[in-house]
Amino acid sequence: MxxxxxxxxxxxxxxxxxxxxxxxxxxxxxxxxxxxxxxxxxxxxxxxxxxxxxxxxxxxxxxxxxxxxxxxxxxxxxxxxxxxxxxxxxxxxxxxxxxxxxxxxxxxxxxxxxxxxxxxxxxxxxxxxxxxxxxxxxxxxxxxxxxxxxxxxxxxxxxxxxxxxxxxxxxxxxxxxxxxxxxxxxxxxxxxxxxxxxxxxxxxxxxxxxxxxxxxxxxxxxxxxxxxxxxxxMGSPAMNFIEVDVVEHQGTPCVALEVSGTLHHLPIPEQEQTIRQRVGERVILGIRPEQITHVVPYAEDQPNMVKFDGKVDVVEPTGADTLVLVNMNGQEVNCRVHPTEAVPPGDTMTFLMNMGKAVFFDIKTENRI
Known part of the structure; x- marks a missing residue:
């Protein structure tokens, strides 16, 4: 050795x-x-x-x-x-x-x-x-x-x-x-x-x-x-990348995300201080498919969790999990759910998104912010 x-x-x-x-x-x-x-x-x-x-x-x-x-x-x-x-x-x-x-x-x-x-x-x-x-x-x-x-x-x-x-x-x-x-x-x-x-x-x-x-x-x-x-x-399927605007909503910095025609304001985690100072700028939100999933009762009330409805465009069963594609800010986003929780394409489903696991990238340099 x-x-x-x-x-x-x-x-x-x-x-x-x-x-x-x-x-x-x-x-x-x-x-x-x-x-x-x-x-x-x-x-x-x-x-x-x-x-x-x-x-x-x-x-x-x-x-x-x-x-x-x-x-x-x-x-x-x-x-x-x-x-x-x-x-x-x-x-x-x-x-x-x-x-x-x-x-x-x-x-x-x-x-x-x-x-x-x-x-x-x-x-x-x-x-x-x-x-x-x-x-x-x-x-x-x-x-x-x-x-x-x-x-x-x-x-x-x-x-x-x-x-x-x-x-x-x-x-x-x-x-x-x-x-x-x-x-x-x-x-x-x-x-x-x-x-x-x-x-x-x-x-x-x-x-x-x-x-x-x-x-x-x-x-x-x-x-x-x-x-x-x-x-x-790294990761299969790959991390989702969504271009988002950093805005101020009710006195708090957040990111604006439109899902199936409805605008949502997602909280920026406390540890992401650099992002919180970029109000008025556009950044890339990166989030893994497993961090956008079906509603789990014990996880619903945890910090940085966001609940929203979205229309399912495509369903891809993989065995242990099912991938569903949902339109967010005009982009197709992969969400990983339990097979029994998936709904047919065209139906609306309630999702739970863990913003505590989100990462942010600079649009120009592509480096982590």
């Missing part, structure tokens, strides 16, 4: 800047996920950590040891690729043992290590098979086994689940989480799947255009996004 420091790392290919000054302090034993859309630079950053790409400037340190220009084989890092990169002519045993044989470990030590890893990943019965005889999930376990057998300081996972079907992805996600809990290793993991990021990470680095937009715990990133991009990228 080891800490990893990424200090103002930049990477350019010719005149094209891919990484534009990335800095992160990753603690010993943390599970860090780099998440973002295709082309944001997350895989390039991973390759720079592994030594597969030379950084243009900046520094990478493992346990305060500068590895910026160290050869990949000397960094004590193991990487699991999206393609698994298994040797097709070797059986599973040989694939796992290959790195240990290269290091010229004694045969009995190699065998003990292969058996340990196979038991950990529950692939003992596959050791004599070749990769072509394995399913996608089994190949993924073998690729992980090959990395685990080395006992490196840091593990790098580059979209290891992207080739699996939806059900297997969920199962392997759980396996990776269990693995980290058992081993307590430092892991840096790349994905474009924000569900993967939320469920696996200790901390998430949300990337866009070669910059880290926000670096925090899954709950911090979800509840307190730094800007519109982070708020829209």
């Amino acid at each position: 080891a800490s990893l420091i990424i200090d103002n790392v930049k990477k350019s290919f010719g005149s094209t800047d891919i990484l534009k000054g990335i800095s992160m302090d990753i603690q010993d034993g943390e599970f860090i996920i780099l998440v973002g859309p295709s082309g944001c630079g997350k895989s390039t950053l991973m390759n720079c950590i592994a030594g597969l790409e030379e950084v243009t400037s900046g520094q990478i340190r493992i346990d305060d040891h500068d590895i910026t220009h160290v050869m990949p084989k000397d960094r004590d890092i193991a990487m699991v690729f999206q393609s698994y990169a298994l040797y097709p002519n070797m059986n599973v045993y040989k694939n796992i043992a290959f790195g240990l044989e290269i290091r010229k470990l004694p045969k009995d030590e190699i065998d003990a290590e292969v058996q340990r890893v196979a038991k950990l990943l529950q692939i003992e019965h596959l050791l004599k098979r070749k990769p072509g005889q394995l399913s996608g999930g089994q190949r993924q376990r073998v690729a992980m086994g090959r990395a685990l057998a080395r006992h490196p300081k840091i593990y790098l996972f580059d979209e290891p689940l992207s080739n699996l079907d939806a059900k297997l992805r969920v199962e392997m996600r759980t396996e990776i989480k269990k693995l980290h809990q058992r081993l307590g290793t430092t892991i840096v993991y790349v994905t474009h799947d924000q569900i993967e990021a939320m469920t696996l990470a200790n901390r998430i680095a949300v990337m866009k255009d070669g910059h880290v937009q926000q670096f925090g715990t899954p709950q911090e990133v979800y509840d307190n996004p730094a800007n519109l991009f982070v708020a829209g990228f």
Whole structure:
């Protein structure tokens, strides 16, 4: 296990800047996920950590040891690729043992290590098979086994689940989480799947255009996004964004919201002092679908709760919940309700909105206010 420091790392290919000054302090034993859309630079950053790409400037340190220009084989890092990169002519045993044989470990030590890893990943019965005889999930376990057998300081996972079907992805996600809990290793993991990021990470680095937009715990990133991009990228369905005017109503600052033809004045929480000082300005109100729901009696009288009626335009059952779309300030807004509470499209429903969970963004800068 080891800490990893990424200090103002930049990477350019010719005149094209891919990484534009990335800095992160990753603690010993943390599970860090780099998440973002295709082309944001997350895989390039991973390759720079592994030594597969030379950084243009900046520094990478493992346990305060500068590895910026160290050869990949000397960094004590193991990487699991999206393609698994298994040797097709070797059986599973040989694939796992290959790195240990290269290091010229004694045969009995190699065998003990292969058996340990196979038991950990529950692939003992596959050791004599070749990769072509394995399913996608089994190949993924073998690729992980090959990395685990080395006992490196840091593990790098580059979209290891992207080739699996939806059900297997969920199962392997759980396996990776269990693995980290058992081993307590430092892991840096790349994905474009924000569900993967939320469920696996200790901390998430949300990337866009070669910059880290926000670096925090899954709950911090979800509840307190730094800007519109982070708020829209994390969460499924995405956060609702509604342009609203900050007005004064009965001597109190609030935001004006028109729902199905009726104007409502929503309270601004006490902690949002900056918004309360923006009377006369237009801002973006961000609120998660689960914070606009059906009326729950015990929640109705809590602070910052607002009750209003709205005409339902669309109903989307998802199983455990139902999403209903309602027009607010001329925009379609997602609300998450219990399936038994949803009404047919065209009918009016009473909603409860938790303004205590609302966040506000500047229209011009798109940053959190």
